[in-house]
Amino acid sequence: MTISRRDFLKGVAGSGVVMAAAVPDVDAKMSKELPPKAVGILYDATLCIGCKSCMVNCKIHNSVPGGALHKEGMVSGVCDALLCRSPEGEEKATDPPYETGGIKGNEGIWDASQDLTGKTLSIIKVYRNGTGEQKDSPVNGHAFFKQQCLHCITPACASVCPAGAFKKDPVNGAVYYEAYRCIGCRYCQIACPFNVPRYEWDSAWPEVRKCQLCRHRFAEGKYSACAEFCPTGATIFGRVEDLRQEAKKRFSMKPGTEYEYPIKTLDSRETSLRKVSRYADRVYGLSEAGGTQNIMLSGVSFELLGFDRDIPHSALPDLTWAYVAKIPWVFAGVFLGGTTIHAITSRMAKHGKDKEEKHD
Amino acid sequence: MIDLTRYLGPKLGSVANRLLDDRHSEHLGIRMDTPFTRILVALILAAAAVAAYRLLLGMGASTNLNDYWPWGLWISFDVLGGVAMAAGGFIVAAMVYILNWKKYKCIVRASILNAFFGYLLAAMSICLDIGRSFVIWHPMVMWQVNSIMFIVAVHVVLYTSTLATESSPMVFEKLGWTGVLRWVNRCMVGIVLFGVLLSLLHQSSLGAVYLIAPSKLSPLWYSKFIPYMFLVSAIMMGLSMVSFETILTGKVFNHVPSLDVLQGLARGVLVIGSFYAAMKIGHLLTGPGVGALVSEGFLGIMWLLEMAIGVLLPLLLLAGKKNRSNPEVLFAANILVIVGVLMNRLNVGVFAVSEYANRAGSDYFPSLMELVLTTGMIAFAILGFKVCAKYLNLFPETDH
Ligand code: SF4
Ligand code: SF4
Ligand code: SF4
Numbered sequence: 001m002t003i004s005r006r007d008f009l010k011g012v013a014g015s016g017v018v019m020a021a022a023v024p025d026v027d028a029k030m031s032k033e034l035p036p037k038a039v040g041i042l043y044d045a046t047l048c049i050g051c052k053s054c055m056v057n058c059k060i061h062n063s064v065p066g067g068a069l070h071k072e073g074m075v076s077g078v079c080d081a082l083l084c085r086s087p088e089g090e091e092k093a094t095d096p097p098y099e100t101g102g103i104k105g106n107e108g109i110w111d112a113s114q115d116l117t118g119k120t121l122s123i124i125k126v127y128r129n130g131t132g133e134q135k136d137s138p139v140n141g142h143a144f145f146k147q148q149c150l151h152c153i154t155p156a157c158a159s160v161c162p163a164g165a166f167k168k169d170p171v172n173g174a175v176y177y178e179a180y181r182c183i184g185c186r187y188c189q190i191a192c193p194f195n196v197p198r199y200e201w202d203s204a205w206p207e208v209r210k211c212q213l214c215r216h217r218f219a220e221g222k223y224s225a226c227a228e229f230c231p232t233g234a235t236i237f238g239r240v241e242d243l244r245q246e247a248k249k250r251f252s253m254k255p256g257t258e259y260e261y262p263i264k265t266l267d268s269r270e271t272s273l274r275k276v277s278r279y280a281d282r283v284y285g286l287s288e289a290g291g292t293q294n295i296m297l298s299g300v301s302f303e304l305l306g307f308d309r310d311i312p313h314s315a316l317p318d319l320t321w322a323y324v325a326k327i328p329w330v331f332a333g334v335f336l337g338g339t340t341i342h343a344i345t346s347r348m349a350k351h352g353k354d355k356e357e358k359h360d
Numbered sequence: 361m362i363d364l365t366r367y368l369g370p371k372l373g374s375v376a377n378r379l380l381d382d383r384h385s386e387h388l389g390i391r392m393d394t395p396f397t398r399i400l401v402a403l404i405l406a407a408a409a410v411a412a413y414r415l416l417l418g419m420g421a422s423t424n425l426n427d428y429w430p431w432g433l434w435i436s437f438d439v440l441g442g443v444a445m446a447a448g449g450f451i452v453a454a455m456v457y458i459l460n461w462k463k464y465k466c467i468v469r470a471s472i473l474n475a476f477f478g479y480l481l482a483a484m485s486i487c488l489d490i491g492r493s494f495v496i497w498h499p500m501v502m503w504q505v506n507s508i509m510f511i512v513a514v515h516v517v518l519y520t521s522t523l524a525t526e527s528s529p530m531v532f533e534k535l536g537w538t539g540v541l542r543w544v545n546r547c548m549v550g551i552v553l554f555g556v557l558l559s560l561l562h563q564s565s566l567g568a569v570y571l572i573a574p575s576k577l578s579p580l581w582y583s584k585f586i587p588y589m590f591l592v593s594a595i596m597m598g599l600s601m602v603s604f605e606t607i608l609t610g611k612v613f614n615h616v617p618s619l620d621v622l623q624g625l626a627r628g629v630l631v632i633g634s635f636y637a638a639m640k641i642g643h644l645l646t647g648p649g650v651g652a653l654v655s656e657g658f659l660g661i662m663w664l665l666e667m668a669i670g671v672l673l674p675l676l677l678l679a680g681k682k683n684r685s686n687p688e689v690l691f692a693a694n695i696l697v698i699v700g701v702l703m704n705r706l707n708v709g710v711f712a713v714s715e716y717a718n719r720a721g722s723d724y725f726p727s728l729m730e731l732v733l734t735t736g737m738i739a740f741a742i743l744g745f746k747v748c749a750k751y752l753n754l755f756p757e758t759d760h
Binding site for chain 2: 029030078081082084115116117156158159160161162163164181182183184185186187189190191193195198199200201202203204205206306308310311312316317319320321322323324327330331334335338339341342345346348349
């Protein structure tokens with residue numbers, strides 16, 4: 001019995017070490033490099049006229065199969081989730097999900113989104129101060145700004161999802177969502193420093209919604225709908241490296257000089273000649289949360305526009321990885337330590353008993 | 361007692377008969393049909409109705425959660441709190457089976473059962489909290505090792521099964537299945553070790569869940585060391601919970617707990633509690649600074665309350681040797697620790713994001729349904745424990 005017990009304990013300690021070794025480590029860590037063909041959006045608030053053409057077209061072009069707002073039927077959605085398979089087959093485009101915005105008389109006839117929601121992937125909001133006369137001035141001025149997923153280089157949302165429902169495309173870097181995986185835990189909402197993912201609270205089979213950079217349109221040779229339908233060049237699409245160059249160039253240009261702003265895409269032939277405004281603050285998205293693929297410029301500082309001041313300038317998944325990387329060691333340590341302690345204390349207990357027996 | 365072989369046939373009937381045989385616990389004097397039990401059953405039924413409503417109509421219809429406040433009462437109280445309350449199970453099991461401190465053997469069954477209910481509570485609540493409850497098993501087949509939530513999910517499943525195995529001898533004993541019983545008992549050390557490992561990881565990973573949100577959590581609670589704070593406070597609470605429950609069962613059932621055991625547990629709370637106090641105060645001084653208690657306004661008060669109730673007061677109470685041999689003082693100190701640590705979990709889970717969420721114009725107070733469900737869960741745990749105390753040999757030492 002003692003021998004078999006010792007063997008058993010050895011087995012326990014051994015299996016602990018084996019399990020520790022089996023935990024995948026190095027390659028599980030998330031990349032902090034820009035993907036090879038990373039694309040993104042540059043939003044220049046000083047060019048934005050608040051027409052919301054980008055929002056309207058975002059909804060329309062994401063309600064088609066593959067789009068971020070498209071939802072398969074409840075029954076097939078549940079089935080796909082239960083069978084762990086991504087939906088296949090031709091499906092019809094759905095109506096763009098309009099929001100009433102709590103406005104009387106609006107029975108879904110027009111879209112009045114007030115915020116990012118489970119039905120709204122991008123939104124133009126307005127900043128206003130004092131008389132509101134001067135565009136892009138923090139005092140007595142007004143400014144437009146855009147909220148949507150920024151497509152982080154090391155996305156926190158993807159790193160925290162227990163079922164891997166959020167993924168980063170290894171080539172173009174778009175962060176997308178596979179509904180059939182999601183369990184609806186909302187950890188992605190906690191994790192995203194920009195509070196982008198939104199939940200379908202009113203649904204019994206909810207999805208998480210956020211901009212996916214119109215990834216479904218890339219195959220057809222198209223690009224993000226908001227950029228394609230922006231008349232002013234405030235939202236333009238392009239390769240991230242080029243967009244960064246462009247943003248830095250604009251940032252350092254002298255206010256009042258003239259510049260040919262490209263429209264729709266960075267390399268577009270269509271341009272509009274405009275006077276350069278004064279840019280405030282910084283190019284947003286170069287280092288926030290470790291860097292993002294969508295970047296922004298603004299005449300009013302981002303803090304005043306309500307962007308969070310405390311977002312770290314490093315990749316967030318590193319914070320949890322420091323903890324996760326210790327787990328294999330805890331495995332090995334507890335099994336080895338525990339068996340040793342048990343062996344020692346058992347022997348001591350037995351010793352004590354033997355002595356007692358002798359004394360009796 | 362009714363002879364069930366008449367209704368269920370000789371085979372099933374005799375199994376049921378043996379399970380329902382409560383002669384060994386007669387001296388505890390547990391009666392089932394009391395007003396208290398009826399209230400518990402009513403609360404459980406109400407919670408079941410809420411659960412059905414929530415599954416049919418979704419999260420928005422049943423809770424006050426929103427996009428800026430995605431986690432609320434269920435996560436902070438039922439899940440974080442329930443799991444912390446369950447820490448007693450692994451600690452006592454380790455003391456008895458690994459360290460061979462045999463004097464605690466008389467409470468090991470009750471502590472493990474208590475832990476089992478704590479985890480059951482957490483598991484059921486998380487199952488209802490996630491929006492797609494029927495695919496809660498997805499993390500098991502879709503591994504994502506970067507996610508703390510994945511690690512938490514794996515642990516809940518493994519540890520709940522471990523606790524069930526650790527409790528199973530009580531059932532096998534009654535059924536007289538000596539073969540299985542011997543086999544489980546032989547593996548007990550390994551099983552307990554596995555349970556200790558899972559608990560260490562699980563308790564700390566519940567804190568680690570929040571590591572990813574430095575810009576959302578108030579600096580009063582966000583810390584690189586939050587996983588370890590969760591672990592240490594859970595151990596402190598686990599010891600208190602076991603002691604509390606031992607005294608309580610002593611009060612309501614006719615059985616006298618051993619003072620020696622209670623004193624031992626109190627010394628444990630004192631040591632671990634002092635360590636926890638040092639961690640928390642150290643974090644306050646090196647991180648946000650004492651000034652944050654004032655500048656964070658309401659949150660500062662919550663921090664102070666949590667520390668005063670859950671740590672400083674009980675430590676003061678337990679510091680005196682005379683106090684430690686007075687079960688009434690121990691009882692009070694235990695309650696303080698339990699309330700304090702539960703407050704900590706609520707603070708981290710609900711209040712710590714309030715400043716962030718308020719800035720975005722959002723607010724949260726649990727809806728009636730959220731409250732009813734949580735109450736029902738607690739009632740379920742109490743009733744379950746009572747039933748087990750009646751029908752299983754929970755306190756083996758009172759046998760003779
Ligand atoms: S902005 Fe938020 S949702 Fe978008 S990729 Fe980054 S972490 Fe994910
Ligand atoms: S809600 Fe869905 S997508 Fe978000 S973390 Fe949970 S499982 Fe992943
Ligand atoms: S970004 Fe372009 S499309 Fe959108 S509101 Fe501004 S100007 Fe209009």
